[in-house]
Amino acid sequence: MKALKIAKKDLLIEFRTKHTINFMLLFALLSILMFSYIVGAFIAAVPDIGPGLLWLILIFSGMLGLSRAFTREKDLGTLEGLKLSPVSGTDILLGKVAYNFSLLVLIEVISFPIFLLFFNFPVAGSIALSFFYLTLGNLGFAVVGSAMSVLILNARARELLLPVILFPVLFPIIISSISALKKVLVEGETFLNTMGEFKIIIAYTVIMAVISLLTFDYALEE
Amino acid sequence: MAIIELKEVCKEFGGHLAINRVSFSVAEGESFALLGPNGAGKTTLIKILSTLLKPTSGEIIISGLDLQEEPEEVKKLIGVVSHNPFLYDELTARENLHFYADLFEVNRNNAEALLKMVNLEDRGNELVGTFSRGMKQRLAIARALIHAPKILLLDEPTAGLDIQGKHIFYKWIKELSLQDTTILLTTHYLDEAEKLCDKACILDGGEVKACGTLEEIKGVETLEETFIRLTEKGVE
Numbered sequence: 367m368k369a370l371k372i373a374k375k376d377l378l379i380e381f382r383t384k385h386t387i388n389f390m391l392l393f394a395l396l397s398i399l400m401f402s403y404i405v406g407a408f409i410a411a412v413p414d415i416g417p418g419l420l421w422l423i424l425i426f427s428g429m430l431g432l433s434r435a436f437t438r439e440k441d442l443g444t445l446e447g448l449k450l451s452p453v454s455g456t457d458i459l460l461g462k463v464a465y466n467f468s469l470l471v472l473i474e475v476i477s478f479p480i481f482l483l484f485f486n487f488p489v490a491g492s493i494a495l496s497f498f499y500l501t502l503g504n505l506g507f508a509v510v511g512s513a514m515s516v517l518i519l520n521a522r523a524r525e526l527l528l529p530v531i532l533f534p535v536l537f538p539i540i541i542s543s544i545s546a547l548k549k550v551l552v553e554g555e556t557f558l559n560t561m562g563e564f565k566i567i568i569a570y571t572v573i574m575a576v577i578s579l580l581t582f583d584y585a586l587e588e
Numbered sequence: 589m590a591i592i593e594l595k596e597v598c599k600e601f602g603g604h605l606a607i608n609r610v611s612f613s614v615a616e617g618e619s620f621a622l623l624g625p626n627g628a629g630k631t632t633l634i635k636i637l638s639t640l641l642k643p644t645s646g647e648i649i650i651s652g653l654d655l656q657e658e659p660e661e662v663k664k665l666i667g668v669v670s671h672n673p674f675l676y677d678e679l680t681a682r683e684n685l686h687f688y689a690d691l692f693e694v695n696r697n698n699a700e701a702l703l704k705m706v707n708l709e710d711r712g713n714e715l716v717g718t719f720s721r722g723m724k725q726r727l728a729i730a731r732a733l734i735h736a737p738k739i740l741l742l743d744e745p746t747a748g749l750d751i752q753g754k755h756i757f758y759k760w761i762k763e764l765s766l767q768d769t770t771i772l773l774t775t776h777y778l779d780e781a782e783k784l785c786d787k788a789c790i791l792d793g794g795e796v797k798a799c800g801t802l803e804e805i806k807g808v809e810t811l812e813e814t815f816i817r818l819t820e821k822g823v824e
Contacts, residue, residue, distance in 0.1 A: 382678050383678050442677070443673075444674055444676055447674030449640055450668050451691040452661075
């Protein structure tokens with residue numbers, strides 16, 4: 367599948383240069399350190415605000431890398447190289463989603479345990495299910511973020527524009543992911559008791575993926 | 589037999605007609621130059637032919653395929669070399685060729701023969717970011733040929749190359765021409781067109797000013813004199 371070839375190429379370049387991943391990771395770790403210091407004075411509030419803070423950290427660090435998947439290709443002129451090849455818009459978009467998702471999961475896997483440790487988080491539920499919801503939320507984030515970063519490709523202040531247009535569209539995924547994480551991690555709820563959030567995240571991600579795939583070719587046109 | 593055929597092709601950008609009813613055809617195995625001053629529409633036309641831009645109106649047939657109906661099939665028939673090499677600096681020369689071979693679904697082994705052809709077989713495992721402009725352009729030719737295209741579209745391919753680089757480039761283009769690859773070249777260098785091409789089309793303001801063999805276009809003048817005469821309205 368050509369989408370996987372594109373994702374593999376992007377990951378090879380990223381792990382060779384570490385241009386994006388280092389900054390994303392550094393931002394996530396510094397934010398955890400800073401927030402844990404601030405929240406330390408309000409230890410009783412940690413279970414309530416912790417999941418929201420973790421998601422904010424993941425989203426802000428993710429945003430550092432999301433737009434680069436397309437802007438780097440655009441700036442180097444290699445996006446035209448892709449468009450000159452017999453590759454469908456679907457393959458290009460799915461390749462970029464897979465690449466962005468891989469980076470987000472890597473940040474999540476490193477940040478989540480450090481977050482629990484630094485916040486001295488009182489874990490009441492399943493860590494595995496918490497990872498599942500973080501990963502699911504990141505999948506939605508990667509789909510919506512990749513699609514949105516194409517829309518701003520030709521904009522002048524595209525790095526500034528992305529958060530502004532991304533946050534409102536991402537809102538249902540963020541809220542549902544925070545809610546699911548809080549239920550699992552703090553209240554010790556099972557998967558069945560978080561089915562509502564699961565359905566919203568899946569449905570929204572699928573709807574956004576379909577819209578993105580249908581409009582991607584037009585968005586990519588010069 | 590015409591392998592490239594344009595009929596009344598127009599391209600409009602926000603009310604400005606960049607290409608105005610352009611018609612010409614290129615026979616199989618022919619080397620054809622698109623000449624014109626800056627803003628004449630050469631690059632726009634190459635972008636249309638390479639499927640990067642859609643024409644506003646008109647018909648384009650590439651090897652019997654309607655470009656607008658079957659762009660994915662047309663892409664398999666064409667290779668594009670422009671001043672931008674479309675290469676990844678952070679990948680090696682070999683990795684770049686393998687990546688494009690995968691996208692075109694052709695055998696990765698093609699890369700070895702092409703690296704040899706462009707004299708880069710010893711540098712195949714080096715990052716493209718360490719290459720000179722001339723080496724990148726040589727690799728760009730290999731990239732464009734990875735799927736053995738029938739048509740090579742060259743958009744100012746020698747821009748920024750030194751004399752040595754241009755000389756090597758001309759040699760390969762002539763060799764490809766002898767192997768029946770159809771060449772469509774846009775250039776600002778008239779001597780380049782005379783060296784490489786049998787036929788040409790002079791564009792100005794998006795319109796065809798002259799089209800035919802170089803002898804037919806020049807008549808008793810030099811190509812430069814004809815070019816200036818046909819495009820001087822644009823200068824004024």
